[in-house]
Amino acid sequence: MKQVLITGDRSGSGKTSITLALTALLSKNNRVQTFKVGMDYIDPSYLSAASGRPCRNLDTFTLSGHQIRDIFHFGCRDADVALVEGVRGLYEGADALTDIGSTASVAKVLDIPVVLVVSAQSITRSAAALVKGFQAFDRDVRIAAVILNNVKGGSHRAKAVSAIEHYCDVPVIGAIPRMEEMHLAMRHLGLVPYREGVGHRDFTARIATITEMIGKYVDLERFGALMKEVPPSPEYTTLFDLPAERDVRIGIALDEAFNFYYADLFDILHAAGADYVPFSPVRDRLPAADGYIIGGGYPELFVSELEANDRMREALNEVSKNGSPIYGECGGLMYLTDHMTLKKGWNDIPKDQEYQMCGVFHGETRMPSRRVVSYVEGTSVNDSPLGAALFRGHEFHYSEVVLPRDTRFAYQLSRGIGIQDNLDGAVIHNTLGSYTHLHPVASEGMFLHFVGLCRKNGHGSREPVKNPQVKEKTTKPNTPHEKL
Secondary structure, three states: OEEEEEEEOOOOOOHHHHHHHHHHHHOOOOOEEEEEEOOOOHHHHHHHHHHOOOOEEEOOOOOOHHHHHHHHHHHOOOOOEEEEEEEEEOOOOOOOOOOOOOHHHHHHHHOOOEEEEEEOOOOOHHHHHHHHHHHHHOOOOOEEEEEEEEEOOHHHHHHHHHHHHHHHOOOEEEEEEOOHHHOOOEEOOEEOOHHHHOOOHHHHHHHHHHHHHHHHHEOHHHHHHHOEEOOOOOOOOOOOOOOOOEOEEEEEEOOOOEEEOOOHHHHHHHHOOEEEEEEOOOOOOOOOOOEEEEOEEOHHHHHHHHHHOHHHHHHHHHHHHOOOOEEEEOHHHHHHEEEEEEOOOHHHOOOOEEEEOOOOEEEEEEEOOOOEEEEEEEEEOOOOOOOOEEEEEEEEEOOEEEOOOOOEEEEEEEEOOOOEOOEEEEEEOOEEEEOOEEOOOOOHHHHHHHHHHHHHHHOOOOOOEOOOOOOOOOOOOOOOOOOO
């Protein structure tokens, strides 16, 4: 199997469009497994669509080196190519003096070659100085090649390419012209999710144009030649490989309003003995289940449809009062409040608009508020629906949830903002709603605790489905993040 990582010299370098196109081109003749560095849902939705396989996230702030290798090996099974997309600039991370959370740290954990995408707008010889600096900054990161983006013309290209190859001794395998068509559609929290945009003709046409242009200006043969060739390894056992009997059924909200899930969640649930059933809060009835997960997304863009489906809202309120475990994450938290208010001026609306939500939490969601994108670190109390744990995650929202002063919170944050005053994870009955997004592998113990609560709620009434090829899994409590 071949392996490579594509990163940028900065945010906005064009690495996402380039990685997307290379994934689509390579997938014509190969089974391509993609990965995304960092805690992000939207870029992986594009890479999953391009490869036909679920993209998986790798993040050294939330995950240990062992967990990253587990995810990587599990995802790469039966793949021909592993393609990793970086996050922001190569060395950007959780703080200034370590590489934790950076693309560089993932490259070192996996010992994988790096292709550096450089935005060459208005620079030629200086591009060589930039690449030279990236090479010298951390000698344990192997920059195997460069792709130039935002190149103006033939003279610009020739000068930049010759300078980089002369001074840095790495090949330039592509030089992409500056074109407006190379940019993907954006929104207040980043790219428009693939699931939402794919139905629109201009969206699909733009992706096709990007793929065609990258195929024209990047040398695919040289790109393939610089990848790390890894021989087939002996069977590698991962944390996903030990499913118990599947005797629990969990409903997962999955539609255009709620689709921010890490691919590993579904495998972690299976390994914990749970089957899942997807449902749409926009258009469905609530399915029968032992518990429910409502992930993040853009509920603010579908508030009228969510309000109109009063059967769903009333059913969620009822099962919450009856003690069914419910976990709402960010968008899910917003949906579980009494109502959502879109403020005047939001998407050009002429006045405030209020929409009824589920009313599980007696409070209000206000949209917009200040934009929050940050890592989170904290502790969860023992009587939480997700159990006692030390955890790391991230916040990613543009809203504010206002709850009563007597609200019970499960999370105390040492890093991050949460719902209020560094508190997050509002709890009522067996329902927990938080702004914190958890990675299901990093917080495996919390998800196992939730599945156990769902199992107790279902009283083991479901007929277990055994997998005779695996051993019983032993659950261990969450432990602090280990050093890489």
